[in-house]
Amino acid sequence: MVTDKSMQHFLNVYQELRLDTIETLAEIYSDDIHFIDPAHEIKGLPALRTYFSRLYENINHIHFDFRAPLHIQDTAYVQWCMTFSHPRLKNGREIPVDGASFLKFKADGKVCYHRDYFDLGSMLYQHLPVIGTIVKTINRRLGT
Numbered sequence: 240m241v242t243d244k245s246m247q248h249f250l251n252v253y254q255e256l257r258l259d260t261i262e263t264l265a266e267i268y269s270d271d272i273h274f275i276d277p278a279h280e281i282k283g284l285p286a287l288r289t290y291f292s293r294l295y296e297n298i299n300h301i302h303f304d305f306r307a308p309l310h311i312q313d314t315a316y317v318q319w320c321m322t323f324s325h326p327r328l329k330n331g332r333e334i335p336v337d338g339a340s341f342l343k344f345k346a347d348g349k350v351c352y353h354r355d356y357f358d359l360g361s362m363l364y365q366h367l368p369v370i371g372t373i374v375k376t377i378n379r380r381l382g383t
Contacts, residue, residue: 252267257301258292267350269351277358300333306318315344316340320336322336338355340353
């Protein structure tokens, strides 16, 4: 069951997560974690470590601002703004991405299901050469 303590530990691990601290994922995720985001679906802690290692390889900076964490029994929800910089995106300048996570906890307080919701276009596609121009044009046309 999720408690304030297990939820806070989850958020703290993400605040400190870097390439050299990937092993701390074992503190918050069960061995059979099922992780989903807009680009990937991953099953198992070893695969999740590999995924995060690849993500964090080229990240210059990353920070999460968590808002409105809510938990009921074994489920939790948290809104966040992730700010990161990557040398190949937006000339290395910071990119803010708003999102939310839905979590399911096991009795031991570890997360067994994690699903992230965010706009992959605002995180990645609109900052890529050529594709970014197309995405921005589409977004402008949808707004009119």
